[in-house]
Amino acid sequence: MRKKRWLLVVCIFLLSAIVVSCVKKQEIINSKDLSESFVLRIIHVNDTHSHLNPLALTINKQKKGNSKILVGGYAYIADYVQKEKKQDKNILFLHAGDAVQGTLYYTFFQGIADITSLNLLSLDAMVLGNHEFDKGPEVLWQKFVSRANFPILCANIYFKKPNKLQSKIKKYIIMQIGREKVAILGLTTPDTQNISSPGNNIGFKDVKKVASDFVQLFKKMGINKVIVLSHLGYKQDIKLAREVEDIDIIVGGHSHTPLGKLEELGLPSEGPYPTIVYNHNKPVLVVTAWKWGYVLGDLKVAFDRRGVILENSWQKDSRIIFLLGSKTGIQGLTARQKAFFVSSQKNKKVEQNILDYSKEVEKLKKKVVGKALKSLSNIRIPQTDKRNDLAPLVAKSMYLKTKYLEVDLALQNAGGVRTSLAKGPITVADIYEVLPFGNSLVLFELSGKELKTILEKAVDRALQGRTGPFPYLYGAKFKLRKANPLGRRIVDLVIYRNNRWEPLKLEEKYLLVTNSFVARGGDFYLDFKKIKAKEDLGFIDAEVFLEFVQERKLLRGVEEEFYPLEEL
Known part of the structure; x- marks a missing residue:
């Protein structure tokens, strides 16, 4: 009897210890003390592919059939981002690569129309995509990179001989947001060597090794909030999130992957927005924003004082949005469908810049x-x-x-x-x-x-x-x-x-x-x-x-x- 009683006491003690341990761990990761948290918002695009103007989107109005609505366009994106940045100082606006190649704006101007427009969008950083290299490194330098007024990133690129691109392409940047520092690391698909034209002087290193090395560097610098700005593709982003510790957010491009509950609009979706991957019990958020500027990703998260993303902090205010110049196009949609759309105005400077190039495009069509x-x-x-x-x-x-x-x-x-x-x-x-x-x-x-x-x-x-x-x-x-x-x-x-x-x-x-x-x-x-x-x-x-x-x-x-x- 005493032996049984003793075993019962031991079991209760061990169980109590486990419960206390779990509760303490949960308190650290799921802390409700938001007064000490750091809130960060990231607006992002990718694979815009020279689509500077609004695009016709076909959506399902359910019982009323399909309908076309004009969405996106750089002039509307600029207006939305700049107004949001005025209201919220903790916003980053990021582009996950492949800004060029896809319309006559690139065919005729080889990146100049794109970069002069992007320069007006208040971008905080962009990662190089494979299509940036389609015309070779010299054109990339002359028509795009040399003209950029924002950081262009790629940590896994290397040069066999000195090249002008080295003077402008950064491996990472450190952003000071309020009292916090956030590291943004750029990674480009190593397939660029085979699917584009970077030339014999340029190569791309293994992304896992590069990411691991830089995360350790950021740790030594005392930075515990790490964003990877990636042009690897959605599946590769998920793989990287699982394999490399202490990445917090991956903002991706390359695979043109639609995320979010887009089925509501009769559109395809390949996963949730954001997609959550756990690495050693810490959430890593993977996001991407389809293609061509049809959508903007708008992610909002909170970090605890250790730099760990607070569980479920992303759920309330993170979403995929479609920008509209007019609400007339969404008449007849359900309330749940309308929630995807946000009205915006044209930014006049961006509109005029695009108009100057579009006039030339119309001439060149002949x-x-x-x-x-x-x-x-x-x-x-x-x-x-x-x-x-x-x-x-x-x-x-x-x-x-x-x-x-x-x-x-x-x-x-x-x-x-x-x-x-x-x-x-x-x-x-x-x-x-x-x-x-x-x-x-x-x-x-x-x-x-x-x-x-x-x-x-x-x-x-x-x-x-x-x-x-x-x-x-x-x-x-x-x-x-x-x-x-x-x-x-x-x-x-x-x-x-x-x-x-x-x-x-x-x-x-x-x-x-x-x-x-x-x-x-x-x-x-x-x-x-x-x-x-x-x-x-x-x-x-x-x-x-x-x-x-x-x-x-x-x-x-x-x-x-x-x-x-x-x-x-």
Whole structure:
């Protein structure tokens, strides 16, 4: 009996010790003593890709169908950020990279239109994205970095020889916000070496090692609040949050990932805003703001005196927002839908700056960039005596643009090409009439079996009257038997590899590039949504085709050997 009683006392004592320990730990991390906390707000964008003007956003008004609303635009972003900064001194405004490449503003001005606008936005810092290097380091310096009035960051870049970029690119900055110091560290995807044009003199180090080293440096400096401004991609940001201790917030870009409860608007979402990762029981907040300036991320958190983010302090005031110039566009939305939208005014200086460049863009649209040696038709479904000359050329432009990635084939849906090109001069405006949607290029790794299934279903849909899905390829070709049933219409499918045509192997892996509309399941390409091995490369289809036409000058159809199909 005494032994049992003694064991009971010991158990109660141990249990009490554990409970007290847990409570003390919880009190430290979940402290309610907000009087001693430090509150920080971060407004952020990423992957704006030269979209300086407001964009049309299609949202679902539920019972009233779809509706288009104009959102974003640098003039409205500037007004919102500057007004918020006047009211709240603890705000940072950050850009997570890829400010350029995607519209005619970059095609014609190579970054000047972007940087002169960004200089008016009250940015606190920006990290270099891979597309900043698309025209090479000299253009990046002359047209962008040398003109910036805000810090441009990248801690994992290195130079084999001295370069002018070194004088402006910082590894990190320390911001004094009230009585607190906050470190902001910039990290750029090491893939930049392979997916852009940084040149042989520039390389990128492993981000985990670099992040770990700088976090330790910040500790020695007595700084316990660390933000990583990242152009790595959402999944890589989550991985970094798990692997490197003492990072508090990762503000990311690169993957064009939509976060938050956007399903309310009929839009895709790939995770919560913010996404919470725990590293040694401490919350690390990962955020990103989709693409093109459609949205702003607006994150608000509180830190305890140790520099640890207070549990759930982000829940009340953190959100994804869409900026509106007028509230007329949101009539008919539910109250929950309207909560996503914030009214803003145009900043006059930014508006005028963009207007100056847009006038030049309108003139340059009339510029002749090539010549069609024959009429390049856009027949959606080929006939015995008629075929589509234009869609295979668009596919070829995508194929050549990504060939450095060892892509095997390109796929262009017939519906994505909106008009034919007449024989004669081709202007910039003509290119944008052919490809008006601003789709980006997306790279997939898929099996031969998956490819065959996707093509069979696309042909089946097209033959049922929905002609948009019909697939036009480059780097692959097949024979089409229209009379056969689903699954047996595509025969003799071959892929061009190692300078020869090889039969498709069902178990083999292939790299395919297509446009982002198809990649997200548009035109009934639903199987693409199931494939996880994919990457949005950020190149805009019209820009790619424009570059293709400018380089060749004279256009005719693709080489006969590469014409993608033969009707049987």
